[in-house]
Amino acid sequence: MRATLIYGAGDVRVEDVPDPVLREPTDAVVRVPRSCICGSDLWPYAAREHTEHGDRMGHEFLGVVEDVGSEVSGLKAGDVVVAPFVWSDGTCEFCREGLQTSCRHGGQWGAPGVDGGQGEAVRVPQAQGTLVKLPVGEDSALLASLLTLSDVFCTGHHAAVTAGVGPRTTVTVIGDGAVGLSAVLAAKRLGAERIILMGHHKDRTDLGREFGATEVVPARGDEGIARVRELTGGDGTHAVLECVGLEAAIVTAFGVVRDGGVVSRVGAPQYVNVRMDAALFMRNVTLTGGVAPARAYIEELLPDVLDGAVEPGRVFDRTVGLQDVPDGYRAMAAREALKVLIRP
Amino acid sequence: MRATLIYGAGDVRVEDVPDPVLREPTDAVVRVPRSCICGSDLWPYAAREHTEHGDRMGHEFLGVVEDVGSEVSGLKAGDVVVAPFVWSDGTCEFCREGLQTSCRHGGQWGAPGVDGGQGEAVRVPQAQGTLVKLPVGEDSALLASLLTLSDVFCTGHHAAVTAGVGPRTTVTVIGDGAVGLSAVLAAKRLGAERIILMGHHKDRTDLGREFGATEVVPARGDEGIARVRELTGGDGTHAVLECVGLEAAIVTAFGVVRDGGVVSRVGAPQYVNVRMDAALFMRNVTLTGGVAPARAYIEELLPDVLDGAVEPGRVFDRTVGLQDVPDGYRAMAAREALKVLIRP
Numbered sequence: 001m002r003a004t005l006i007y008g009a010g011d012v013r014v015e016d017v018p019d020p021v022l023r024e025p026t027d028a029v030v031r032v033p034r035s036c037i038c039g040s041d042l043w044p045y046a047a048r049e050h051t052e053h054g055d056r057m058g059h060e061f062l063g064v065v066e067d068v069g070s071e072v073s074g075l076k077a078g079d080v081v082v083a084p085f086v087w088s089d090g091t092c093e094f095c096r097e098g099l100q101t102s103c104r105h106g107g108q109w110g111a112p113g114v115d116g117g118q119g120e121a122v123r124v125p126q127a128q129g130t131l132v133k134l135p136v137g138e139d140s141a142l143l144a145s146l147l148t149l150s151d152v153f154c155t156g157h158h159a160a161v162t163a164g165v166g167p168r169t170t171v172t173v174i175g176d177g178a179v180g181l182s183a184v185l186a187a188k189r190l191g192a193e194r195i196i197l198m199g200h201h202k203d204r205t206d207l208g209r210e211f212g213a214t215e216v217v218p219a220r221g222d223e224g225i226a227r228v229r230e231l232t233g234g235d236g237t238h239a240v241l242e243c244v245g246l247e248a249a250i251v252t253a254f255g256v257v258r259d260g261g262v263v264s265r266v267g268a269p270q271y272v273n274v275r276m277d278a279a280l281f282m283r284n285v286t287l288t289g290g291v292a293p294a295r296a297y298i299e300e301l302l303p304d305v306l307d308g309a310v311e312p313g314r315v316f317d318r319t320v321g322l323q324d325v326p327d328g329y330r331a332m333a334a335r336e337a338l339k340v341l342i343r344p
Numbered sequence: 345m346r347a348t349l350i351y352g353a354g355d356v357r358v359e360d361v362p363d364p365v366l367r368e369p370t371d372a373v374v375r376v377p378r379s380c381i382c383g384s385d386l387w388p389y390a391a392r393e394h395t396e397h398g399d400r401m402g403h404e405f406l407g408v409v410e411d412v413g414s415e416v417s418g419l420k421a422g423d424v425v426v427a428p429f430v431w432s433d434g435t436c437e438f439c440r441e442g443l444q445t446s447c448r449h450g451g452q453w454g455a456p457g458v459d460g461g462q463g464e465a466v467r468v469p470q471a472q473g474t475l476v477k478l479p480v481g482e483d484s485a486l487l488a489s490l491l492t493l494s495d496v497f498c499t500g501h502h503a504a505v506t507a508g509v510g511p512r513t514t515v516t517v518i519g520d521g522a523v524g525l526s527a528v529l530a531a532k533r534l535g536a537e538r539i540i541l542m543g544h545h546k547d548r549t550d551l552g553r554e555f556g557a558t559e560v561v562p563a564r565g566d567e568g569i570a571r572v573r574e575l576t577g578g579d580g581t582h583a584v585l586e587c588v589g590l591e592a593a594i595v596t597a598f599g600v601v602r603d604g605g606v607v608s609r610v611g612a613p614q615y616v617n618v619r620m621d622a623a624l625f626m627r628n629v630t631l632t633g634g635v636a637p638a639r640a641y642i643e644e645l646l647p648d649v650l651d652g653a654v655e656p657g658r659v660f661d662r663t664v665g666l667q668d669v670p671d672g673y674r675a676m677a678a679r680e681a682l683k684v685l686i687r688p
Binding site for chain 1: 438441443445446506603604609612613615616617618619620621622624625626627628629630631632633634635637
């Protein structure tokens, strides 16, 4: 089959790889009708060291089940499924607590010996714990929105949930990428009435407004902080959803959070240290978040996607075939595209 | 009257200062039957620059009301009261939310123009919002435990509450000072069945065991981390209460926290940066806590102190008169005393 590999910064290729087959009785093999490129794929695309062998890419995909191992129940050939962006057994202590990203027998797509999602098919380890069956056919008009349950919408939701967003919470979302816009949508869905979106790409913040942002702050740094404070009577907001991953975004987050408030970070950290000094201690500011256990949220979010109450798939503004995935990376890195959908 | 001033590192003096009088209609004046020295007083005692004028010290005290301003209701001469370690109006948005440490009209004891607690009497700004009347006489045997409601027991409680401690939570407490021991007591009171106390002063950890610690880990650094992990099947504990304030304690906290767990810091930070890198992001670790809004907790904790269900006053292991406060500082700094009670 054909699949996507990265050989180093700026060097993404679509190549022939072995067809996936069942290896363990807990595996499934799925054909991939839709996958996509993640903002976090752009970090290796920007900076990965060159390798001879190449690494498989992609961690967000829908599947159509082709084959299941002997220990997999509840799934059969032809089922349409969504795969969260890590695989997990569904039975260990962490999985039962809803922290499948720390599963004792789980792992990452594209790790050595594991397929990536940006290809024609995938061997799914721990298939029963990992995959969620969707009540749609593979011609459904909802596929794009359903695909966001694999990562980006669940990641926005994780930010909102861990920050304690609810009807009485004021919210700032930092970043107008697909995660930031998903966080706006998630905060709105959880009842937040005031959502300030910090972002400076007008086409993106326009979609953010449609998703529920009540105000947009294009300014960055100290100017952006001052603007959010001005909008909130000097206090900042109860919840800040940091959807970028750069140190500057964390600094902004602490600048716009209200005393006693929560910063939730879901942007993959490109920093090591965070300034959490005595001033933040005196303000009782919390830093939470982390990698989203998407698997924990899919059943909760699915009904709203199925009935159209939310349309997170609107973050996709370009669709490519598998052969054009390298150009999809280029377009996202160049900010020509917000998020690229792949139809293999 | 006589009161305590600090003139620089190691230089604490008891001197004559003006008697407190009502200045604002929201003030009260209280005589101080008990106060104490806080672990956080040892930071300036270790490192404060020399000054000519001296700064007033002490932020934990009980009072006997002598006079109240015209706008203070609910308090009258002779009432025994406890003062939380910041004063607050009790009416602003932050106070109503239980974050009196961020009160819009509050402040710190010993700030310019404000008395410290380590003296014979105190002018209490915002007295009605600040003081809590105690149903005891000033000869009560409970005074020591009641005094801990001004700071140290509430601070331990804040650590436990913000870390989400409950019956199903495993807990590590870092630090065997008075705050650490109070955190043990608070965690036990909230139902935690397993409390690992990291501390290496045997007399203190012995009291920690009486307060509810189920295990004591005297080792520090990597060895201490390894020991806590060993005790918890490799996972660490759900909650970690960081009661020291040094960077090494924060590093230890992240080392012993379970994936998805919470580190709550209540030790006044002697650091600026915290390493919260991608590894902690992948583990969904939260850093919370901060300066404790003691005022928010006093009514909740008071009944258990009054009926003897908890005896937080056992952290006091030395009592001095006001004239001997400088020796009290010396003894605490030298670790001869755990916490020093002052009877002016």
